[in-house]
Amino acid sequence: MTYPTTAHTDLAAIEANLAGIRARVGTRLVLAAVKANGYGHGAVAVSRHCERTGAADWPGVATTEEGVELREAGITLPILKLSPARGDEVPAALAAGITLPVVDAASVTEIADAAVQLGLSGVNVHLKLDTGMRRVGAEPDQAVALAKAIDATGRLDLQGLFSHLPISDAPAGKAFTEHQIARFTETIRTVEEARGPVPLKHLANSGGVLDHPESWFDLVRPGIMIYGSYPDPETSHSVQLTEALRWTTRVSYLKRVPASGRRLRTHLERPRTPLDRHHPGRIRRRLLPPALQSRTSADQRTRPPDRRTSVHGSDHDRSGPRAQRQGGG
C-alpha cells in the first residue's frame, strides 16, 4: 500500500438502489450506467454484481475500452456504448459484442462494413437522437431515413431508439424535458410507422426515473442514482437511495495544543470586508506575498484609478504614489 486512503464500494447498496429503481419503473429493463469506471466505484465489480444478482439487465459504457474491459472480466450481459464509435473502434467493439449507437449515415456504413469484415449479421444497433441536448445524436427528422438505411444493410438490426435528457433532474427543466419526451414520442411513431416496431425505446436517466414517468418507455438508464446520490438537490426522492461510497484513511498525526495558546493567523484567515465580495481581485492579491501584491492589468481595466483609494487593510498603502506607478496612473 502506497497511501493509506481507500475508497470502499458497497455493492449491496448499489443492489438495493437498483431494486428501488425496478420497483419504481415496473417491468421496464434497467441499464446501469457504469461509464467512467462506474462513476469511480469500479465498473467491473459493479457490472459483475449486477450480472450475478440480476440487479440490472445491461451495463452502459462511454468508450470501447470500457466495454472491452467488461468482456475481458467475463461479463456476458448486453453492453450498450452510449456514445458513437469511429474508425478502428468499430470492429473492436463489434468483436467484443458491444452494441453501438448509430448517429448519422457515416456510422451506419462504418458499422455495416465492420460487420461484413467480421462475418457478422444480425448486429444490434441503437439509433441515438438529439431531442434537445445539442450534443450527440441525429436530428429527429433524419430518424426514418437512418432507420431505413440500417434495415437496408442486411447486416444490422435496429434494436433501439434513444435520446438523452440533460436537465430532467431539475424542476426548472420540467418544460424542456417534457418537450424532449414529446419529440421522442413523435419520432418513435414516425419510425415505427415507416418500418415496423423497434423493441427498445429509452430516454430516462436518473432524473427521468425519479421525476418523469412518461420518459420510461421500454428501458431506463440510471447512472448517478445507482451509486446513492440524487442528481440534483431539487430532484424528488421518489426512490430511497443508499450511499455506496465510503472513504477510510489512517490519521498520520495528532497533536494536543493548550486551549489558551495564541495562534498566528495566516493571510488567508484575515477577516473579509464587504468590499471583497464585489472585488474578488482584492482577495486574489492577498494570497500573494506582499512584494507581489501589485494590481493586475485586469484590475486596471475594470477599476478606474480614482476608485482605488478608500480600501481597508493592506490595500491601503497601495493607494499612494507606488500604486500609481505600478498601475500606470
Ligand SMILES: Cc1ncc(COP(=O)(O)O)c(C=O)c1O
Ligand atoms: C446517454 C446516457 N444515458 C444515461 C446516463 C446516466 O445519467 P445519470 O447519471 O444522470 O443518471 C448518461 C450519463 O451521462 C448518459 O450519457
